[in-house]
Amino acid sequence: MIATIEPELATVCQRDTTLETLLQQPEGRRILSCIQCGICAGTCPYGEYMDFPPRRIISMLRRGLMEEVFQSDSMLRCVACYACMTKCPRGIRLSDVLLPLVKEQTLQRAPEMPAELQRSLQNTLRYGNPMGESSRKRANWVTTSPVPVPILAEIRRPVDVLWFVECYTSYYPRGQDNSRAVARLFNALGIDFAILGNEEKCAGDCGQLTWESGLFETLTDYNMEILRKYKFNRLVTGDTHAYNAFRIRYPMYGFNYELEHTTPFLTRHVEQLKPRLKKPLNVTVTYHDACCLGRRAGFYEEGRTLLRAIPGVKLVEMVHNRMNSLCCGGGGGGMWLDTYFKQKGMDRLSERRIKEALATGADVLAISCPYEVYRFEDALKTLPHARPMRVRDVVELLAESLED
Amino acid sequence: MRTPRPDQVRIGFYICHCGTNIAGALDVGEVVNHVAGLPGVALARDYKYLCSDPGQELIQHDIRDHGLNRIVVAACSPLMHERTFRRAVEEAGLNPFYCHMVNIREHDAWVHTDRQEATAKAKALATGAVRRVALHKPLETKKVPIHGEVLVVGGGIAGIHAALILADAGKRVYLVEREPTIGGHMARFDKTFPTLDCAACILTPKMSAVGAHPNITLWTYSEVTQVEGYVGNFNVTVTRKPRYVIEDACTGCLQCIEACIYHDARFPDEFNLGLGKRKPIHLPFPQATPPVVLIDPGTCIEFKTGKCKKTCVEACADRRAIDFQQREETRQIQVGTIIIATGFQTFDPRRIPYYGYGVFPTVYTALEVERLLNAAGPTGGEVILRNGKPPQRVGIVHCVGSRDENTNRYCSRVCCLYSLKLAHLIKEHTGAEVYNFYIDIRTPGKGMEEFYNRVAEEGMHLVRGKVADVYPDPADPANGRLMLQVEDTLMGRILKVPVDMLVLSVGLEPRADTQEVRRKFNLCCGPEGFFLERHPKLAPVSSYAEGVFLAGCCQGPKDIPDTVAQAGAAAAQALALIVRGYTEQEPNTAYVREEDCSGCKSCIPLCPYTAISLAADKQKAFINEALCKGCGVCVAACPSGSIGQNLFEDEQLLSEVEGVLTYA
């Protein structure tokens, strides 16, 4: 079963499409037009570790040999980076449609699921976050915010912006840095905003991609019900995966709010922000394009625009940037598969990326997806490097430069 | 025009880099230095692109500024740019035939790998040219008037289109077609890719237009048997085979067919490739043009026994169109230009025995399937196998007789697309599962890739791999089901695919009589056997015979849009010649030096054009310049050295020989 697709592509595939019915769908017809060029396998960061990269999956699908594909754990190596889908000359929506369906079947048949992933999915089901933290502590970070962060359940009035904070930015200390920065920026811009607080649960993007359809349905139903309780003009989130979920799948469940990610949102307000960015940072920064924000949603320049607005920031580029950016390896459940990847002898994508970042000679690696802080900071710990490098979300850098 | 004495010869030598084509393969500067030191050379230069406007202007300025009176250009083949440089030289006030070209690209730079050797060869060739050009004489180009009529050979879509364009331009066109009707292969097709419009719907209006056009003389069931003459003045003999029906008297009412003593059609029908039946008197197909029936003497009782009741004659009544006494006739025409549109033949798949064509009744050629699909075909458009059943699973094998060293090396270009088209049509007609087995899918051309996409999305099975074995399905041998064995090369798996019908996508081949036609019209054939164009890019519809143009698949496999485009181009080229009214001929004619001639008559029988005669009063040989084609046979044979040939004088050739040998 599959969720949804971008509104403009809603006809491509049905919510209840399965692999059996896929080829009768419009998207299935695209799959039939596959010319087996192999660009998907070639561009896949883990393509060389896959028995069945997308090209072969399509080939097996067309010959009715999918059972062999399900028997392989090949699909677990997909980090949902959207590279194959973005480059496919036939426009086949691999990461949106086909691959999740294959993942679902693969996991259903897997004799055992990697423990780390299983735990995260269980946690998400039980606590609404993959860390297994108490849902009652979700809004605890608010007390550490230098500016007030209103909670909808408390203020009981409509707001302009509903800020969907998401798990990592609620619970993890470095994620909370991100949240505090966003709060400061919203405050500085005079945005009328509020959060869901403890009522919020994981949006479920990665769950959907690693395919636990029941889990995803549960989360969607829950979040949609909460959202319906309140009045707001738009939903803004700093989590690219939540953004992805709301953008691509939630519309099928009735989500029709205006949606924005903090990076483009702040970019919209950059002129208003600029006079407030007084503190020069005097650093060289390189920017990592997050898969869900860049390749999947096309926001390449927004993060860079914000960085350029900060005094004393010099922007340099990595070899792979924008559409060609390298994935940090955290998508599609990759966040909880590091041990598994290591067991399989696969190199860590975050380390591959950090090498490129270090090669630029930058002081700061700027990111715009909360997953990346952990992945890249960990990679910096394991990779020897002469110059120190910090990993900072764009919003953190903006807040740092903000006059008090 | 200046005609300097030999001692005043001032040669300008120019060597072209041709970008890196020449300069990359040999040392241009070294050649310049060498030639600069040769006697008579006043100036030697190299230039990046001599054929460019600045390159030509450079030569023109040098002619004026340095008083050059001979030009040698070392560049590409003279067949490519000789005219360019002659014209440039002429514009600078010099006789164009004081210019000579040295071929150091096609004959040197492009074919040798050793830079030093290539440079040495260029020096040698340049030396030959410098020696030769010193002895050149001023000459004038000969203008020959052109007849305004055009002969179009072949009445397929190419010939039809070319004929209509020329006729619409007000020119008299003779369209000669071997079959009893025009239409060619296209008339047999059901639908055309990529638009899937019905072939008959777009073809038959053009066929009728040909039949009705006042400027077109249409001779079907006829063949060109002899061609004499040359551009502007071809004398053509056309032989008209007897159809035993008087063309002008037949109204196409078809009552004779109805009345034929054979109650049922029982003879294999050529137009339907033997899949249907016809009577001895028949019309190839309903829209045949001209709509004139014909009698097949091989099956007609009257011809076999002389004792038929001739019910057909009765039915024809006072129209009296049937004439059992009709004989072959010949027609003589004079035309100025000729368009060859003789088309192709499909590959005979019997040559690849492992596909079982002619062995298993469920194996068909693509052309046969076209007829099965066609509503006017033998099955009324139902895809029904010879066993009377519709197929549920169909395999289409691409590249049968193409891209194969054992048959034809070349790609037939249209098979991918017509295979996809047939796959679509078969599925549409029967709902069968259709498998396409391909080597590569090649779909160039406007709308073609989109068509491929469309058919792929319809759920055609596309298997990359060439069917290697065809045998009766062991599980179901009784129903004629065949097993296809093939490697799916993208998966690295051997597949065994059972099918009820196997369609062979046969390639396009030169017609069996291509060599005969080539000789008749003085054409050349390429290595694959199709007629050779003068230049693949710059003269794609010109043949090697002046005034003869090529259209359609006789020049190489192509689809209908390209065929029509090429036919249009051939018509335009023919028209350009006619409208100009004359052709210019190389002034390379031979001439007799009367005072030297002994009147020995040795030369007279050697001339293939009877250009040489004996002037009765003087007892000296005389060459009619208008008839001379410049082959030089008589020059070489004249025992007393009394015949000269412009541009190829003995002393010029001898100097060239000496020149090319002075440097090794």
Next chain:
Amino acid sequence: MNPTSKPKVAFYWCASCGGCEEAVVDLAEDILNVVEAVEIVFWPVAMDFKKQDLEAMPDRAIAAALVNGAIRTSEQEEMVRLLRRKSQCLISYGACAQLGGIPALANQFEREEILRYVYQEAPSVINNSGTYPQPATPHNGDTVTLPAFRNSVRALDQVVEVDYYIPGCPPTPALTKAALDALLAGRLPPRGTVLAPDVALCEQCPRLESKPKDLSLDAFQRPHRTALDPEKCLLAQGIPCMGPATRSGCEALCIKGNMACTGCFGPTSRVLDHGAKILSCFASALAPKEPQGIDQALAGLPDPVGTFYRYSLARSLLRRKRGPSQTQHFIRGNPP
């Protein structure tokens, strides 16, 4: 001899049969006119002159020297060089001097082969001691020398510069007289001219009319095996007649004798290689189109070199047969 005011003339004879000398004599009464008009200062075949007489003359003292015969020996070379030096005008007289002539057919053989044959192998020779002519032989304490026998037979102009050529084997009296008259009258064409019409023989041939305009030959015939029609063009009868390629001026004497032209007048001025030209003409006129038929038709020409270069081998483009390299030894032979 007292010097006179009459122009001095010399005759000399190299490798030739003597026919040319005969031709001079054949001038009959006209010879008297010549003798009247000139002073003959050197004519070894007819009068007693010595080489020293010639050497004693001042350079260019002789108005005209007529040399016949090809050049085969060092002595002939030496003599013609001397004549060249002493003469204002050196005239090549006859086919041998002009083209190498019949003697030049020896150029098909190596010198060694010739000597071996002549001194050893010829059926009529008995030479048990294996004696060969030697350039220098000790004799009674002295040395006796012989002229060196050259490797090649040469035309006169391959050794010294020639001013005019009188062609023929031998030249006709008419041509000879006309040449001498012109010489005496000082009416000479440009140097290097052949003093005969520059048109092929067919023009003078009495049988030209009978030559068909569509000649096509199925075969060549050997003349001695054919009954020849005395009226019809010989080529049309399949006889290899060199007439079409050969300079006229002979009055078609051979043809009148029902004999094909063998080419003694040499080619016209426009032709570089007599043999190649007639070869081209003959081959072009054949009827067959495939190699086998062509070879069959050409079987009637068993000796192309002897036929096409009967007189002109020395002057041909290839000059002689290219033989094995052991000839080196003889080429280095000492001059006398």
Next chain:
Amino acid sequence: MREGNWRPRIVAFFCNWCTYTAADLAGVSRLKYAPNARVIRLMCSGRLDPQLVLAAFARGADGVLIGGCHPGDCHYLEGNYKTLRRFRLLRRLLRDLGIEEERLRLEWVSAAEGEKIRQVVTDMVETLRALGPLDLPGQFRQWDQEVETLKAQVVEAERLTPQPA
């Protein structure tokens, strides 16, 4: 000729319509072959006067290659047959004059046979390499040496002898 490194020299007479065009095609197809042939373009192989063949040998060619249209394909109807007949006789003549028959080669090459140009030229170069140099100019010099020696002696003697008055 580069010193100590003899390379066969071929003069190639190609007809304009078939063989010359084939050589162009070989170029366009970037086929690689031996660089020894120097092509002289004729309108028809039938223009080839045997004198030119002999002249080529006499001026230093090691081989002569004649290229014409296939039998029946002559642009001028039958020019190539005339070439064939002359060729058959010329080969015999050359043989009799001590020149190996293989040094004169006739090939029918149609405009489409670029590959054949490559084969023929390369093969002919190999044949000529096996035969070794013909070098007629050198041969002529060698033959004339006997005359030249005497000439030099005569000139020397004349220089020493005072001219008679």
